[in-house]
Amino acid sequence: MTTAVYDRTVEGFGTVRIAPVDPDRDAPLIHGWVNEDRARFWGMGGTSVEQVRETYAHLDSLTTHHGYLVSRDDVPVAVFQTYDPAADRVGECYEVLPGDIGVHLLLAPSAAPEAGFSGRLLGVLIDFALRDRTRIVVDPDAANEKAVARMVRAGFEPGPVVVLPEVDLPEVFIPEKKARLAFLTR
Numbered sequence: 001m002t003t004a005v006y007d008r009t010v011e012g013f014g015t016v017r018i019a020p021v022d023p024d025r026d027a028p029l030i031h032g033w034v035n036e037d038r039a040r041f042w043g044m045g046g047t048s049v050e051q052v053r054e055t056y057a058h059l060d061s062l063t064t065h066h067g068y069l070v071s072r073d074d075v076p077v078a079v080f081q082t083y084d085p086a087a088d089r090v091g092e093c094y095e096v097l098p099g100d101i102g103v104h105l106l107l108a109p110s111a112a113p114e115a116g117f118s119g120r121l122l123g124v125l126i127d128f129a130l131r132d133r134t135r136i137v138v139d140p141d142a143a144n145e146k147a148v149a150r151m152v153r154a155g156f157e158p159g160p161v162v163v164l165p166e167v168d169l170p171e172v173f174i175p176e177k178k179a180r181l182a183f184l185t186r
Helices: 021-033 036-040 047-062 117-129 147-151
Strands: 007-010 016-019 067-073 074-082 098-109 135-138 157-164 177-185
Touching: 007 117, 016 117, 021 036, 021 047, 021 067, 021 074, 047 067, 047 098, 067 117, 074 117, 098 117, 117 147, 147 157, 147 177
Parallel strands: 098 135
Antiparallel strands: 007 016, 016 067, 067 074, 074 098, 135 177, 157 177
16 A cells, blocks of 8 residues: 555544555546546546556556545545646646645545535645645646536635646647636745
8 A cells, every 4th residue: 555645534524635646556546537527627537447547557656646545445446646836737827936835636436425525625625735735726627617616615716717728748638628726826
């Protein structure tokens, strides 16, 4: 099992553990999540397990981008990614400030949705991301109204709708995306 980079126990919620994604071990699990219709905005629908493994192996090779598997009480519940916006396509769409960190979050499917779950989990992830940073930027797909509303409920201030440019590298392809930026300052 991968060593956690952050653990936090939340009374009445459980222990949240954040550990780096292990591409070989975690690709089958993540593959199942990203290929569900509910994850269509994640942009990895239709991928194979090997493509998911390759994507997270590439992410793991970067010093500016990081993928994490998030567990609650040892049950995987999300994929969380952090990145330096100055080294990402989002940095072309707004004025990156010192102390900015970008994040992406994909919640795992749940057979029994739990009231308040996403808000409580997001609170832990925000604390993790802001440990040594001052502002979080998120860039959900502009059509993903649920994600945008969730960020606003968590205290993010909506920013502009922007078009994130396509990324076409030998290791990864990311299509152009119309995104709604939102910001949370510590």
